[in-house]
Amino acid sequence: MGATGATGGALVRSLAGSGVPCRALSREPQGLRARLGAAAPQVEVHAADAADPASLRAAFSGGRQLFLTMENGPRQVEFELRAIEAAVEAGIEHIVKISSPAAEPDSPVAIARGHHTIESRLRAAGVTASVLRPYAFMQNLLLLGPGVAHGGPVVGAMGQAPCNYIDCRDIGEVAAAVLTRPELAGGMYSLTGAETCSFGRLAELLGRLRGRPVRHLDLPPEQLRAQLSAERGLPGWLADHVVEIQQLAVARPETPTDTVARLLGRAPRGLEAFLTEHIDAFR
Numbered sequence: 657m658g659a660t661g662a663t664g665g666a667l668v669r670s671l672a673g674s675g676v677p678c679r680a681l682s683r684e685p686q687g688l689r690a691r692l693g694a695a696a697p698q699v700e701v702h703a704a705d706a707a708d709p710a711s712l713r714a715a716f717s718g719g720r721q722l723f724l725t726m727e728n729g730p731r732q733v734e735f736e737l738r739a740i741e742a743a744v745e746a747g748i749e750h751i752v753k754i755s756s757p758a759a760e761p762d763s764p765v766a767i768a769r770g771h772h773t774i775e776s777r778l779r780a781a782g783v784t785a786s787v788l789r790p791y792a793f794m795q796n797l798l799l800l801g802p803g804v805a806h807g808g809p810v811v812g813a814m815g816q817a818p819c820n821y822i823d824c825r826d827i828g829e830v831a832a833a834v835l836t837r838p839e840l841a842g843g844m845y846s847l848t849g850a851e852t853c854s855f856g857r858l859a860e861l862l863g864r865l866r867g868r869p870v871r872h873l874d875l876p877p878e879q880l881r882a883q884l885s886a887e888r889g890l891p892g893w894l895a896d897h898v899v900e901i902q903q904l905a906v907a908r909p910e911t912p913t914d915t916v917a918r919l920l921g922r923a924p925r926g927l928e929a930f931l932t933e934h935i936d937a938f939r
């Protein structure tokens with residue numbers, strides 16, 4: 657699922673690159689087929705909408721394993737629970753779910769509480785359940801690009817708290833490993849890059865890489881929330897989420913895991929390399 661998204665897209669590219677047949681799902685299958693192009697002939701594209709259970713059953717029919725991811729939103733828990741139910745009905749034996757850090761029943765992050773609910777249902781579903789808990793996606797940092805390019809600061813509410821970042825391409829490769837190496841099925845994997853970075857250091861790094869300084873502006877959490885909804889137009893639940901994950905990073909200082917290196921036999925992609933690759937977005 658989520659083959660047009662950040663992690664699902666990376667998984668499809670990884671599977672296609674090693675010739676593993678798979679079925680890529682989207683609510684817009686024609687657009688997905690066009691994006692995949694002729695380079696991925698063994699990727700079968702199929703329509704699937706979690707709002708329509710019949711489409712899920714049709715999409716899962718004949719499948720053995722499911723990669724389950726869903727964009728954040730008010731219906732995420734409902735959609736993922738429905739996908740698990742349809743997968744069980746279709747005879748799927750192994751589900752690999754994208755979850756998040758702090759997926760706990762009393763998590764301070766509402767979306768992580770939702771992931772806990774979904775993880776719990778998945779573990780009780782009678783299939784092999786693998787859970788990937790990635791930290792913040794490096795690709796999310798590109799959302800800062802337009803503001804920084806126009807001379808704006810890197811704005812946060814977590815001071816110099818150290819944060820883990822992971823490149824979604826590494827998440828896709830880990831998902832491919834968990835789906836194709838039976839000894840990895842059934843595990844819980846906490847995924848990070850090799851080092852943490854604070855927003856202050858991120859601003860310094862961006863300034864150095866683009867050759868023009870970038871400021872770091874640290875706001876009280878409520879002010880960040882107000883700015884995200886009033887100036888950037890984020891819906892309330894998303895503004896809350898950004899503030900909640902930043903407050904979590906302050907409350908629980910993050911440290912890297914060695915999971916990507918252990919599973920893939922190489923170091924994770926680095927933040928500086930990622931920013932260098934995408935520096936034009938910040939110029």
Ligand SMILES: NC(=O)c1ccc[n+]([C@@H]2O[C@H](COP(=O)([O-])OP(=O)(O)OC[C@H]3O[C@@H](n4cnc5c(N)ncnc54)[C@H](OP(=O)(O)O)[C@@H]3O)[C@@H](O)[C@H]2O)c1
Pocket residue numbers: 657658659660661662663664681682683684704705706707725726727728735754755756757767789790791792793796
């Ligand atoms: N961003 C982060 O830093 C971060 C960190 C940790 C964990 N996470 C978790 O990562 C997950 C999202 O990551 P991602 O990269 O997979 O998300 P994404 O890039 O937002 O893509 C999610 C996919 O959801 C699909 N989708 C949306 N509504 C759907 C529906 N009704 N039926 C079927 N598919 C639907 C979309 O497919 P179509 O539009 O093609 O149908 C899209 O490809 C979230 O659960 C989030 O909590 C994110």
